[in-house]
Amino acid sequence: MKIEHLGIAVKSLQEADDLFARLLGKENYKHESVEREGVITSFYNVGDSKIELLEASNPESPISKFIEKRGEGIHHIAFGVDNILDEIERLKGLGFVFISEEPKDGADNKRVVFLHPKCTNGVLVELCQEK
Numbered sequence: 516m517k518i519e520h521l522g523i524a525v526k527s528l529q530e531a532d533d534l535f536a537r538l539l540g541k542e543n544y545k546h547e548s549v550e551r552e553g554v555i556t557s558f559y560n561v562g563d564s565k566i567e568l569l570e571a572s573n574p575e576s577p578i579s580k581f582i583e584k585r586g587e588g589i590h591h592i593a594f595g596v597d598n599i600l601d602e603i604e605r606l607k608g609l610g611f612v613f614i615s616e617e618p619k620d621g622a623d624n625k626r627v628v629f630l631h632p633k634c635t636n637g638v639l640v641e642l643c644q645e646k
């Protein structure tokens with residue numbers, strides 16, 4: 516596993532893009548909307564990892580709910596894996612609980628699943644595999 520990216524929930528992608536472009540000294544390499552998840556994302560390369568900024572695209576979006584409850588900030592940590600189905604089986608066998616055990620299409624050409632934060636010290640953990 517490696518840290519593939521950190522997801523950061525933001526209220527305004529435009530404002531956050533301005534800030535992160537200045538902070539990192541480079542522009543994002545893509546914007547991508549994931550309508551099923553109710554998010555618009557912006558990705559930055561940082562060494563071997565990435566930053567994923569997440570803005571809600573509707574009031575029912577998990578990102579809207581996260582920001583209402585906890586404000587802007589780190590939303591999830593994503594571990595890149597070579598075989599997501601094997602990792603799901605391995606972690607299920609160790610008692611980890613998934614929000615959904617079926618990998619879905621995520622942003623940035625990935626198959627993704629999320630572990631329930633109740634079983635990971637309150638941190639939302641994403642597993643992702645390059646498609």
Ligand code: ZN
Nearest residue numbers: 522567593641
């Ligand atoms: Zn992510």
